Amino acid sequence: MTAWTPSAQQRDRLAFRQRRALRSGAVAAASTVAVTAAAVLALTSSPGWPRVRRSFFDLDVARESLPAVAQGLWLNVRVMAGCAALILILALALAVARTLRGPVFFPLRAFATGYVDVFRGMPLILVLLLVGFGLPGLRLQGIPASAVLLGGLALVLTYSAYVAEVFRAGIESVHPSQIAAARSLGLTRSQAMRTVVLPQAVRRVVPPLLNDLVALQKDSGLISILGAIDAVRAAQIETSQYANFTPYVVAGVLFVLLTIPLTRVTDALSRRSGWVGSQSGLAGGAL
Amino acid sequence: MSADEVTPSGSAVPLLRLRGVRKAFGANVVLDDVDVDVADHRVVVLIGSSGSGKSTLLRCVNLLEMVDDGVIELGGRDITDPRVDANAVRAQIGMVFQSFNLFPHMRVLDNVTLAPRLVHGVPRAQAQERAMEMLERVGLAEKARAFPDELSGGQQQRVAIARALAGGPRLMLLDEVTSALDPELVGEVLDLLGELKNDGLTMVVATHEMAFARNVADEVCFLHDGRVHERGTPEQVLRSPHRRRTQEFLRRITEAGRL
Amino acid sequence: MSISPERSQNLDFSSSYYDTAQAVVTLKDSVSAGATSIADLKGARIGAMVGTTSLQVATDAIAPVTPVSPFNDNDQVKQALTAGLVDAIVVDLPTALYITATELDGGVLIGQLPAGPKPDKLGLVLDKGNPLTAPVTAAVDSLRTDGTLEKLQTTWLTDSAGAPVLK
Numbered sequence: 104m105t106a107w108t109p110s111a112q113q114r115d116r117l118a119f120r121q122r123r124a125l126r127s128g129a130v131a132a133a134s135t136v137a138v139t140a141a142a143v144l145a146l147t148s149s150p151g152w153p154r155v156r157r158s159f160f161d162l163d164v165a166r167e168s169l170p171a172v173a174q175g176l177w178l179n180v181r182v183m184a185g186c187a188a189l190i191l192i193l194a195l196a197l198a199v200a201r202t203l204r205g206p207v208f209f210p211l212r213a214f215a216t217g218y219v220d221v222f223r224g225m226p227l228i229l230v231l232l233l234v235g236f237g238l239p240g241l242r243l244q245g246i247p248a249s250a251v252l253l254g255g256l257a258l259v260l261t262y263s264a265y266v267a268e269v270f271r272a273g274i275e276s277v278h279p280s281q282i283a284a285a286r287s288l289g290l291t292r293s294q295a296m297r298t299v300v301l302p303q304a305v306r307r308v309v310p311p312l313l314n315d316l317v318a319l320q321k322d323s324g325l326i327s328i329l330g331a332i333d334a335v336r337a338a339q340i341e342t343s344q345y346a347n348f349t350p351y352v353v354a355g356v357l358f359v360l361l362t363i364p365l366t367r368v369t370d371a372l373s374r375r376s377g378w379v380g381s382q383s384g385l386a387g388g389a390l
Numbered sequence: 391m392s393a394d395e396v397t398p399s400g401s402a403v404p405l406l407r408l409r410g411v412r413k414a415f416g417a418n419v420v421l422d423d424v425d426v427d428v429a430d431h432r433v434v435v436l437i438g439s440s441g442s443g444k445s446t447l448l449r450c451v452n453l454l455e456m457v458d459d460g461v462i463e464l465g466g467r468d469i470t471d472p473r474v475d476a477n478a479v480r481a482q483i484g485m486v487f488q489s490f491n492l493f494p495h496m497r498v499l500d501n502v503t504l505a506p507r508l509v510h511g512v513p514r515a516q517a518q519e520r521a522m523e524m525l526e527r528v529g530l531a532e533k534a535r536a537f538p539d540e541l542s543g544g545q546q547q548r549v550a551i552a553r554a555l556a557g558g559p560r561l562m563l564l565d566e567v568t569s570a571l572d573p574e575l576v577g578e579v580l581d582l583l584g585e586l587k588n589d590g591l592t593m594v595v596a597t598h599e600m601a602f603a604r605n606v607a608d609e610v611c612f613l614h615d616g617r618v619h620e621r622g623t624p625e626q627v628l629r630s631p632h633r634r635r636t637q638e639f640l641r642r643i644t645e646a647g648r649l
Numbered sequence: 650m651s652i653s654p655e656r657s658q659n660l661d662f663s664s665s666y667y668d669t670a671q672a673v674v675t676l677k678d679s680v681s682a683g684a685t686s687i688a689d690l691k692g693a694r695i696g697a698m699v700g701t702t703s704l705q706v707a708t709d710a711i712a713p714v715t716p717v718s719p720f721n722d723n724d725q726v727k728q729a730l731t732a733g734l735v736d737a738i739v740v741d742l743p744t745a746l747y748i749t750a751t752e753l754d755g756g757v758l759i760g761q762l763p764a765g766p767k768p769d770k771l772g773l774v775l776d777k778g779n780p781l782t783a784p785v786t787a788a789v790d791s792l793r794t795d796g797t798l799e800k801l802q803t804t805w806l807t808d809s810a811g812a813p814v815l816k
Contacts, residue, residue, distance in 0.1 A: 235734065236729070236734070239732040284487060286480060288480070288554070289477055289478070289481030289509040290505065303495050330729055339699060343700040
């Protein structure tokens, strides 16, 4: 094959496109600068701006309150991580329980269905109050009266119901021909589930799961209702101490900074090849 | 149990025998009193229009569907008996599907070693050796580490065949295995099946590829209205069919250019 | 009634006759039931209402090893105590006297905490612009200077009420 060099016509086309791209880039940059400048100007020249800045954007208060809020955020992170692991396990068990067939498994299926109905119906805050204040009141052996553990338990109980439905949708989205192929090789139902269905189901639902994880990170703060000090509660305490709202802004910024890596990871994961993310989905012709 | 059990009368028991098989889906009777015999090392080809029950028949043999009536015997044993372990039966039968159905989250080699390891208890190293032999056999050894979505349709189907063979089945069921392939890829799969027949593999093949039926089949069964409407050697059924419906069907196939 | 700037705009207050103290309450089967000093409380889990003097005083005066657990309101503070989420709670003294007498089953008032920098101050209320405000204020002031107020407090609001000042 001879080496190809672009013809004069193609060179003209390239040059035109380059000039046009440069021009568009310059316009975009200029308009961004202009709009930003206009927005900042409008904000800072509004009559209430000095007071708002003092109340919400006081740098000294921000600096003073940062350690306490950051420590609260650390609790949020730990609760989220610990609960996420337990939620995944419990939710997977519930989802699989609902797919079991055979009369002997009826109690398990019924329990799983009932569980999901109840805990998707109850507001999380109700579960927190019932579990956090009610459970220790039973004075049962071995129930720790700790805000973090009880609050975490409430989070696990509630979120597992939602995540179980996500898993179940994933399991049911695996094409029956995959199960047919697995069974026709001689695999039992549970072997087919374990090696063929679940791996595909889990990969499919990673994006909605990561979404739930981001939500969990915020809801993790609700355990503060039981006395634990998370980022928002810490900000609240600092706020009342300084009579200034800046700690809330600090907490907000920290939460956003925490969420951004999570969303980037979601995007990256759903694009990776080798996972069931390629356009055709399953490797099969007539699907 | 050996495949060629000799009955008291002295004749060999066919490897696969269907008697009076009936299967309906709701009001739709797909199979109605089907009789088929498949002797060891023979290739029986099923032809018929869509909906004539070819796929259903194969799925019944593989116990993926429960028959509504009738008996299916594998090696002389009634496999439609509910007391029979269906998984064990399926482990002895290999099936290949129209849509390949490879497991997309596993590499080609793992697709092929899955059943030997989990169902037949073969240790991993040995299973991989045998899998590589199978892949060599179908001409795809160099794709062992690839994922299914990196292969062409014809390659995927050949891997599917290797996967079905890896368990050392007594019987292979092939359900329209070339219907989803581009025409230029059909040949490589059919050639492979011809080679497998020469190796002595017992097969039941549902297909539209009449040339394949003519060259490779030992017996052709034309399914119509849920029954075997006509059966015989390829010459008998394809070249000079007796019954009107068979002739009509073959004429339609010729007009579509598939004969 | 507690003196506050907002209220002072609409009402007249005498000078303050009593600074509200903060008190520690627990249950009789709690680990803190036998506490007699602040040191006894350092290892306990303490609860108090967020955004109040109680929380501030609890943190400053007791400085427990586990940070004080804040709750949304005094009802939940009480629930936390009965549920066992905390070993002892800090509420203002009048509330403490009330809940240990009536609301809490097995409630025990351990004692008062030393006053913080900005305690709630109670004053007598008169109409805005009432001519009696000045003489009433003078009366309260004289009760304070001659030690009557302090004597009343000591008699009724500390040891004899079962609320010794914890040290």
